[in-house]
Amino acid sequence: TQSTRPQRLLGAVQKNATRGDPRSVVQAIDQFCRQKEWAMNVGDEKGCILDSVVSEVNPATVLELGTYCGYSTVRIASLLPPHAKLITLEFNPDFAAIARQVIAWAGLEDKVHLIEGASGDWIPKMTEQFGVKTFDLVFLDHWKDRYLPDTMLMEECGLLRKGSILLADNVICPGTPDYLEYVRSSPRYESQYFKSHLEYTKVEDGLEKSVFLG
Numbered sequence: 001t002q003s004t005r006p007q008r009l010l011g012a013v014q015k016n017a018t019r020g021d022p023r024s025v026v027q028a029i030d031q032f033c034r035q036k037e038w039a040m041n042v043g044d045e046k047g048c049i050l051d052s053v054v055s056e057v058n059p060a061t062v063l064e065l066g067t068y069c070g071y072s073t074v075r076i077a078s079l080l081p082p083h084a085k086l087i088t089l090e091f092n093p094d095f096a097a098i099a100r101q102v103i104a105w106a107g108l109e110d111k112v113h114l115i116e117g118a119s120g121d122w123i124p125k126m127t128e129q130f131g132v133k134t135f136d137l138v139f140l141d142h143w144k145d146r147y148l149p150d151t152m153l154m155e156e157c158g159l160l161r162k163g164s165i166l167l168a169d170n171v172i173c174p175g176t177p178d179y180l181e182y183v184r185s186s187p188r189y190e191s192q193y194f195k196s197h198l199e200y201t202k203v204e205d206g207l208e209k210s211v212f213l214g
């Protein structure tokens with residue numbers, strides 16, 4: 001039977017990356033996506049911006065919406081201080097299964113909690129299920145029409161505190177117009193656009209960093 005692209009991406013990691021070395025896992029995926037098959041990872045260029053935001057925030061609690069194959073999960077988790085927790089939500093069981101193996105190959109299982117399920121169902125359960133009061137950093141990279149409703153839901157659930165950072169991928173391509181309008185016009189956010197390119201291409205894209213002001 002035919003393999004899927006995520007399965008082939010995992011194969012490239014297992015073939016080319018060193019177990020326990022997150023940077024080599026990231027590099028193997030980027031090489032696979034540049035040379036063999038494009039995939040919707042945040043990629044190396046936007047990934048460097050992600051890295052700098054994670055390092056600056058130095059978060060104890062991180063929420064990632066949309067794990068896919070775990071590329072950004074590995075980038076983020078590899079920069080977290082000891083005892084920090086990254087919770088990542090993925091509702092496609094096939095993608096979740098691949099991501100678990102990618103995260104394990106990087107040796108980051110202990111820092112990552114991959115939850116198989118829809119963000120709308122799990123965001124309200126974060127406190128009771130995981131004892132998370134608020135998130136220091138949220139990385140949004142799931143369906144683009146879910147960014148805004150999930151942000152409003154996180155506000156309603158009290159998961160954002162003064163200074164919480166939202167970092168959103170693809171605000172230009174494919175685009176998240178309603179989310180962008182919201183965080184740029186709301187007095188409760190201070191937003192900043194980081195211009196970059198769509199992963200592995202020359203097309204413009206970027207990340208929007210928004211600080212929740214409480």
Ligand SMILES: CCc1ncnc2c1ncn2[C@@H]1O[C@H](/C=C/CNC(=O)c2cc(-c3ccc(F)cc3)cc(O)c2O)[C@@H](O)[C@H]1O
Nearest residue numbers: 040066068089090091092095117118119141142143173174
């Ligand atoms: C229900 C809430 C909910 N709860 C839990 N998990 C959820 C979820 N909604 C979605 N997921 C999972 O997240 C991932 C989806 C990610 C969606 N990402 C893009 O569509 C995208 C597209 C391009 C691009 C494509 C083609 C082009 F031509 C140009 C650009 C580039 C990018 O960087 C992109 O991120 C998958 O694993 C879903 O299973």
Ligand SMILES: [Mg+2]
Nearest residue numbers: 042141169170
């Ligand atoms: Mg993306």
